[in-house]
Amino acid sequence: MATNFKSVLPVIDISPLVVKCDDPNMADDACVAEVVRKLDSACREVGFFYVIGHGISEDLIKKVRVMSHRFFELPSEEKLKIQITPAAGYRGYQRIGLNITNGKQDMHEAIDCYKEFEEGKYGGIGKAMEGPNKWPENPKEYKTLMEEYIKLCTDLSRNILRGISLALGGSPYEFEGKMMQDPFWIMRILGYPGVNQDNVIGIGAHTDYGLLSLINQDDDKTALQVKDMAGDWIPVVPIAGSFVCNIGDMLKILSNGVYESTLHRVINNFPRYRVCIGFFYETNFNAVVEPLEIFKEKHPGKGTSQVFKRAYGEHLVHKLQTTFPNLVNHS
Ligand SMILES: O=C(O)CCC(=O)C(=O)O
Numbered sequence: 390m391a392t393n394f395k396s397v398l399p400v401i402d403i404s405p406l407v408v409k410c411d412d413p414n415m416a417d418d419a420c421v422a423e424v425v426r427k428l429d430s431a432c433r434e435v436g437f438f439y440v441i442g443h444g445i446s447e448d449l450i451k452k453v454r455v456m457s458h459r460f461f462e463l464p465s466e467e468k469l470k471i472q473i474t475p476a477a478g479y480r481g482y483q484r485i486g487l488n489i490t491n492g493k494q495d496m497h498e499a500i501d502c503y504k505e506f507e508e509g510k511y512g513g514i515g516k517a518m519e520g521p522n523k524w525p526e527n528p529k530e531y532k533t534l535m536e537e538y539i540k541l542c543t544d545l546s547r548n549i550l551r552g553i554s555l556a557l558g559g560s561p562y563e564f565e566g567k568m569m570q571d572p573f574w575i576m577r578i579l580g581y582p583g584v585n586q587d588n589v590i591g592i593g594a595h596t597d598y599g600l601l602s603l604i605n606q607d608d609d610k611t612a613l614q615v616k617d618m619a620g621d622w623i624p625v626v627p628i629a630g631s632f633v634c635n636i637g638d639m640l641k642i643l644s645n646g647v648y649e650s651t652l653h654r655v656i657n658n659f660p661r662y663r664v665c666i667g668f669f670y671e672t673n674f675n676a677v678v679e680p681l682e683i684f685k686e687k688h689p690g691k692g693t694s695q696v697f698k699r700a701y702g703e704h705l706v707h708k709l710q711t712t713f714p715n716l717v718n719h720s
């Protein structure tokens with residue numbers, strides 16, 4: 390397979406960054422500087438990499454998948470008790486085929502969760518997404534486990550972004566400024582039936598639309614694929630205990646186009662069911678995202694004049710309405 394980068398994505402041990410994450414002088418540490426250099430080349434060349442040494446226990450990473458498998462094994466009527474509706478802020482369970490990407494039904498089911506916020510906080514923009522997340526009663530303790538996981542993923546994303554901020558030539562905190570002081574997040578708990586045949590698409594080709602994504606995938610089947618610069622799809626072979634990390638559209642804009650968000654898709658042509666937990670760290674819900682001044686100064690030759698003409702939250706609601714046209718039309 391011809392590729393412009395190795396068919397194995399970079400694996401980055403970020404432990405030095407995790408250790409120093411609260412030290413404003415972290416960049417002076419030689420081990421942190423090495424992590425930053427690796428993040429820079431991964432973000433420039435691929436937009437996808439594995440992180441290890443991230444500090445979240447392998448047991449917990451595995452447990453959230455095991456519990457999610459248990460939920461998806463329940464009878465359909467059980468799962469539909471927490472069914473997604475526009476009236477519930479697009480939160481909850483969606484059956485197989487409800488999600489549409491590029492006009493086609495995706496072969497997956499999911500629980501979608503979003504950061505909760507008080508009614509009226511974002512006025513008209515936020516209205517469509519108001520409401521609490523919907524958690525099943527079974528498995529027991531699932532909500533508590535997932536909420537703990539979300540907290541850890543939020544901290545980890547912020548810490549990786551500190552490294553990426555340094556990689557772009559800024560201070561560690563450029564992604565904590567006015568557009569990102571109250572970061573939104575999305576979590577999708579995804580289940581892909583094993584179809585054992587080719588060309589059944591679990592999720593069609595797309596880029597993620599936030600800042601940074603953390604993918605926690607079953608470690609015994611390869612289904613996620615990333616499109617490389619030569620246009621070939623390369624498999625993202627699981628590494629136990631790692632997260633697959635990738636850049637979203639908002640980071641592309643904020644970085645002044647220095648980093649790209651990369652197309653990816655999922656095809657589970659294994660006979661067995663696959664679970665993946667996607668955590669998506671975003672800007673403020675109401676941020677109108679544009680390239681950061683510091684990165685325009687640092688990378689003048691690069692440049693994207695791309696400004697996000699509406700608030701990130703409006704973009705998200707629009708995406709949800711195109712992803713779930715059947716929900717919008719029939720409720
Ligand atoms: O299932 C996966 O590995 C990735 C899912 C994904 O790309 C997404 O939810 O945006």
Ligand SMILES: [Fe+2]
Nearest residue numbers: 595596597653
């Ligand atoms: Fe994705």
